Amino acid sequence: MVRIDPLGYGTKALAHDAGLIASSTEMSGIEYLSVVQVLPFYPIRGLERGLEGRVVLKITVTTAGRIIEPVVVQN
Numbered sequence: 370m371v372r373i374d375p376l377g378y379g380t381k382a383l384a385h386d387a388g389l390i391a392s393s394t395e396m397s398g399i400e401y402l403s404v405v406q407v408l409p410f411y412p413i414r415g416l417e418r419g420l421e422g423r424v425v426l427k428i429t430v431t432t433a434g435r436i437i438e439p440v441v442v443q444n
Contacts, residue, residue: 425443428436 422444424441427438427440427442429438430436
């Protein structure tokens, strides 16, 4: 399962990350329902070595719920 935390709301979010959220985005009181669960591919060697990381993405979600224009902001 892939967990997507809105920036600034996750348990590991850093305080300075909150500035990356567009000012027009309203997040208060919203609960998310996972409709599709996709198991991500994880390289065997990375798994064996216990490697993990964090990637910050900037995405645009259309009114139809589609993700467009994904951009890696920080990795």
